[in-house]
Amino acid sequence: MKRYEVLADEIAQSIREGLLRTGDRLPSVRQASTHRRVSPSTVFQAYYLLEARGLVRSRERSGYYVAAQAAPLPPEPETASQPSGESTRVDVSELVFEVLQSAMARDMVPLGSAFPSPLLFPLPRLARAMASSVQKLDPWASVDDLTPGNARLRRQIALRYLLDGVHVPADEIVVTNGAMEALNLCLLAVTRPGDAVLVESPCFYAVLQALERNHLKAIEVPTHPREGIDLPALAQAIERHAPKACWLMTNFQNPLGSSMDDDKKRALVELLGRHEIPLIEDDVYGELYFGNTRPGSAKRFDSKGLVLHCASFSKCLAPGYRVGWAAPGRYAREVARHKLTTTLTTSAPAQEALATYLERGGYERHLRRLRQALATQQAGFLEAMARHFPAGCRITRPGGGYFVWVELPAQVDALALHRQALARGISVAPGPIFSAHRGFRNCLRLNYGHAQDERTEQALATLSQLIAQAAA
Amino acid sequence: MKRYEVLADEIAQSIREGLLRTGDRLPSVRQASTHRRVSPSTVFQAYYLLEARGLVRSRERSGYYVAAQAAPLPPEPETASQPSGESTRVDVSELVFEVLQSAMARDMVPLGSAFPSPLLFPLPRLARAMASSVQKLDPWASVDDLTPGNARLRRQIALRYLLDGVHVPADEIVVTNGAMEALNLCLLAVTRPGDAVLVESPCFYAVLQALERNHLKAIEVPTHPREGIDLPALAQAIERHAPKACWLMTNFQNPLGSSMDDDKKRALVELLGRHEIPLIEDDVYGELYFGNTRPGSAKRFDSKGLVLHCASFSKCLAPGYRVGWAAPGRYAREVARHKLTTTLTTSAPAQEALATYLERGGYERHLRRLRQALATQQAGFLEAMARHFPAGCRITRPGGGYFVWVELPAQVDALALHRQALARGISVAPGPIFSAHRGFRNCLRLNYGHAQDERTEQALATLSQLIAQAAA
CATH class of the missing domain: 3.40.640.10 (Type I PLP-dependent aspartate aminotransferase-like (Major domain))
Known part of the structure; x- marks a missing residue:
């Protein structure tokens, strides 16, 4: 780990543990640099990374503040899948086409999309x-x-x-x-x-x-x-x-x-x-x-x-x-x-x-910007999921890409959820399309590769309600 | 058939039969128009078509002359193929790849090419x-x-x-x-x-x-x-x-x-x-x-x-x-x-x-020019083949495209010919690559989709020598 990442992680831990609370001002770059014995640019990088993760917000000419954290992130899934071990003749296409087709309309909230936003390029x-x-x-x-x-x-x-x-x-x-x-x-x-x-x-x-x-x-x-x-x-x-x-x-x-x-x-x-x-x-x-x-x-x-x-x-x-x-x-x-x-x-x-x-x-310059944008979007997306998703959900926190994988409570049927979400203008990618034996019935893949706005927030809230209903 | 095509065919026949000989001047457009009772534009179209077919040449301000015809065109193949009637497991790729690979160098005379000249587009x-x-x-x-x-x-x-x-x-x-x-x-x-x-x-x-x-x-x-x-x-x-x-x-x-x-x-x-x-x-x-x-x-x-x-x-x-x-x-x-x-x-x-x-x-304008160019090239190509190719060859005269198919004397092995031609900087497409049972051993596909120049003429002469040797 680079020095600025160590620093960022320490601050992140302080936020998670409640030592630093929403609205608290972080030390100025000069203060932190002197106090931690690192260069000002290391501090800048750390603050920038924390901002990308959605943990702090900068206010012009006034420094960095702890952002509203809402809930802690949902836990990550912990267990490996357990497929049957038999070989399987594959017959999944019909289902995949149905899901893909339904997700293609431009006015859908594209949480089920396979692509990042084209505006990132x-x-x-x-x-x-x-x-x-x-x-x-x-x-x-x-x-x-x-x-x-x-x-x-x-x-x-x-x-x-x-x-x-x-x-x-x-x-x-x-x-x-x-x-x-x-x-x-x-x-x-x-x-x-x-x-x-x-x-x-x-x-x-x-x-x-x-x-x-x-x-x-x-x-x-x-x-x-x-x-x-x-x-x-x-x-x-x-x-x-x-x-x-x-x-x-x-x-x-x-x-x-x-x-x-x-x-x-x-x-x-x-x-x-x-x-x-x-x-x-x-x-x-x-x-x-x-x-x-x-x-x-x-x-x-x-x-x-x-x-x-x-x-x-x-x-x-x-x-x-x-x-x-x-x-x-x-x-x-x-x-x-x-x-x-x-x-x-x-x-x-x-x-x-x-x-x-x-x-x-x-x-390389483009790639740096792209990675930064996706990292920021992941942080915001996870934070929004933490705010909305009901207990019992597990969500991955990948170190790259633009997908998270969600394990829903066992009784939730992702295919039913997909259809309910679709009717509300939201696409999701249900777990069964990722398996020859149509497993992962209670799982979803969600795409955070598109800019997050009111619509995304609203879509995640709607999705959470549907999940909570199905789990009840 | 359109009127100008009828006229062109009549003149072409006169040339083939020796009524009109190399260097003879065709009647002026006005003469022909009066004489044949067709419009001047019909005559123009007929002469233009004959020129495209390589049968006449225009000389600026002096009218149309019968072009050097050399030999009459070789006969066309007349009999349909006779494959075995059995179903065949296909195993032709290795041979096709060998032939394609060898024909790709830019300095080859591309008679074996599958493409027309890119300069036509x-x-x-x-x-x-x-x-x-x-x-x-x-x-x-x-x-x-x-x-x-x-x-x-x-x-x-x-x-x-x-x-x-x-x-x-x-x-x-x-x-x-x-x-x-x-x-x-x-x-x-x-x-x-x-x-x-x-x-x-x-x-x-x-x-x-x-x-x-x-x-x-x-x-x-x-x-x-x-x-x-x-x-x-x-x-x-x-x-x-x-x-x-x-x-x-x-x-x-x-x-x-x-x-x-x-x-x-x-x-x-x-x-x-x-x-x-x-x-x-x-x-x-x-x-x-x-x-x-x-x-x-x-x-x-x-x-x-x-x-x-x-x-x-x-x-x-x-x-x-x-x-x-x-x-x-x-x-x-x-x-x-x-x-x-x-x-x-x-x-x-x-x-x-x-x-x-x-x-x-x-x-449409581009296509008209392209068709005209290919028709002219086909006429020139057939004429050159007529000049060079030994007796016993049959050559198709397709109404479009940019390939002719050549039946060589029965004893000529097109695969051997392909290798000999290649050594002399000429690619050809030997018959056996067009059949699952590697038939058509004495056939070639030749491409006339490239501008014809000294090199093409020389290549056809060389090819003809190789054929004559193999047939002897």
């Missing part, structure tokens, strides 16, 4: 990069940039891997129509119909749909809401089912928000490597961390070429451009070929625009 | 449409335009269907990453692993790759090089194999260049309809006709919603943008869902740019 700068690159577009680019994709963009992606301490040659990278296509192509490359695939429980519904479409069986593995997939359970499932692949999210998992630490990632890669099982690593949220450094990928620990790492720009830079990629290790050739025969190549203008944007610099 | 106007639309892009478009795609673009596509006399509601249209994705999604919507699918013989290799990837069986149906698939043979194959789908190209088929006339298209739709077999109609070359009107689609005759019509802008407007679509009839919902779970949606800036371009008008 540097669309004007991207547009300028697009306008300038498309006017300079080499007519022959449409031929040269056939699978595996634009050479400049692949170089930029390889450079970002290098920043994160992973050496991925640009040649290994296949540019795709978003991470979704990358993941699907990787799955095609390592499985055949009838194979069993290890997945998290709960997991992103698109995983289940892909297994369903490819006639694969899901082995759902117990997963902890904070720490991710359970490795001993994974080892057992490997022995029992001889799976052909493992597909999971290492950072800020959708829907839980769980992340594996480095030791766990290393152990995961070693375990799968011993059995020569390829790992499809979905890392689309990795850039959206609230801490100091990007959480690493499992691919960093891969010496056998068994990790197929997939990510995209859709969640962190350019929604709608549909540019993602796979770094598929030893499967790079197969993945490129499947790309060639399914969608040929990725839209050239979008690739050019992103390459130009990345070359011009400013991506 | 209005890239600057597209770039302006892109620049202006991306700067006005509604941030929420990335959410609203999720599958099935941009509403403005779908409206423009529906309007073009209407122009061609087909009523396709905009709601039926699913925008995809090129026609290739559209075709793949349609295939997913109507088949399951193990099913049999009717295809042409020869057929586009991507069809075979898609069947291979989806663990489907190919039923190759005899196909005539001018008239397309053989309907009685198709009827037999239906009785024998109970196929779950038929996938073919109705206009300027790849690789043959064959087209079905309207009667045949109607009979095809009726035959398949009687057996409730969905037709995946690949119509990506339909806009590239050299006659007076767009050849119709089979979908026009479909009253049961069984025709899944697929097309794109890649071959006629915007290569590299990767925007195509499916109009999947009664399968629209399934196709949209498969799109949603494989690549989610199509690049928003590319969709916006095309919608803007189409709304601004000028597409």
Whole structure:
């Protein structure tokens, strides 16, 4: 932990314990700096972080004050999921489509949305990069940039891997129509119909749909809401089912928000490597961390070429451009070929625009602002939930991304709640869409990636009433 | 036939029969108009068409002269293919990839290319449409335009269907990453692993790759090089194999260049309809006709919603943008869902740019120029082949598109020829990549979609020498 984080945590604890109360003024930066023997900028950073967490408010020219805290945050979920251990033929699509469809209207409060607000992205700068690159577009680019994709963009992606301490040659990278296509192509490359695939429980519904479409069986593995997939359970499932692949999210998992630490990632890669099982690593949220450094990928620990790492720009830079990629290790050739025969190549203008944007610099600055915005929104969202939600709810506090996972009292039916909320103009993502066996009946995934206003507050209040009624 | 076409054909016949010889001056427009009792503009159109076909040349201020004709054109292939009639497990990809890979270098003479020259397209106007639309892009478009795609673009596509006399509601249209994705999604919507699918013989290799990837069986149906698939043979194959789908190209088929006339298209739709077999109609070359009107689609005759019509802008407007679509009839919902779970949606800036371009008008003008250019290139290409190719070759003369199909003397091995040509900097597409059973060993598909210059002439001469050697 950095010095300013230590300071911020100490102050946060004082607030939680009631030593500092709503309206209390924090020491001035100069006072705190002298008293704590840290630099003024460390104090500034700590206060800024506390503000982002919603714990303090600044008043112009008068300093920082403890914000109205309302209730303490609801507890976090503590137990890992307990799927049956059997392999499951997947049949979840109908339910998922129903939920997705209902959540798409623009006038819904989008708590069930899978996307952050598009207003968080540097669309004007991207547009300028697009306008300038498309006017300079080499007519022959449409031929040269056939699978595996634009050479400049692949170089930029390889450079970002290098920043994160992973050496991925640009040649290994296949540019795709978003991470979704990358993941699907990787799955095609390592499985055949009838194979069993290890997945998290709960997991992103698109995983289940892909297994369903490819006639694969899901082995759902117990997963902890904070720490991710359970490795001993994974080892057992490997022995029992001889799976052909493992597909999971290492950072800020959708829907839980769980992340594996480095030791766990290393152990995961070693375990799968011993059995020569390829790992499809979905890392689309990795850039959206609230801490100091990007959480690493499992691919960093891969010496056998068994990790197929997939990510995209859709969640962190350019929604709608549909540019993602796979770094598929030893499967790079197969993945490129499947790309060639399914969608040929990725839209050239979008690739050019992103390459130009990345070359011009400013991506890091954008990411810092984005992470800050999401961290602030999470703090505000959790605080609002603390104010409204009835006792008996548990809520995760992920270190990144834009989802929280809510365990409701056992008697609440999330599908019924979804329909009731919908009738009141609020979308939620009910637990059963994240499981092949339609488990997690009393769970919700909620999205805090949109600016919070009166409407959000009102929606959370309404949702809480519905939950309280259902629990009564 | 229009009046000017009749006139042009008469003159062409006079040239072929030697009544008019190289260097002869055609009658002046006024003379011909008086003599033939047609308007001067009819004469102009006829001369223009003859010029496009490479039969006459205009000299400034001095009129039209018969061009150097060299040899008469080689004969056309006359017999339909004769595949085995058995269903075939497909295993062609390795060969196709080898051929595609080798043809990609920019310094190859691209006779084996699958694409026309990118210089044929209005890239600057597209770039302006892109620049202006991306700067006005509604941030929420990335959410609203999720599958099935941009509403403005779908409206423009529906309007073009209407122009061609087909009523396709905009709601039926699913925008995809090129026609290739559209075709793949349609295939997913109507088949399951193990099913049999009717295809042409020869057929586009991507069809075979898609069947291979989806663990489907190919039923190759005899196909005539001018008239397309053989309907009685198709009827037999239906009785024998109970196929779950038929996938073919109705206009300027790849690789043959064959087209079905309207009667045949109607009979095809009726035959398949009687057996409730969905037709995946690949119509990506339909806009590239050299006659007076767009050849119709089979979908026009479909009253049961069984025709899944697929097309794109890649071959006629915007290569590299990767925007195509499916109009999947009664399968629209399934196709949209498969799109949603494989690549989610199509690049928003590319969709916006095309919608803007189409709304601004000028597409028809571009298409007229493009068709004219391709017709002229075909005439020059056939003439050059006539000059160089040894006796015993048969060559198709398609009414559109940018491919000819060449039957070489029986003893010539097209795969060997492909390797020899490659060593001399020339790519060709050998027959065996267009068949699940690697037939068509003595056939080639050649691309005339690139500007013809000294290099093309030299390449055709070299190719001819190689053929003559192999045939000797």
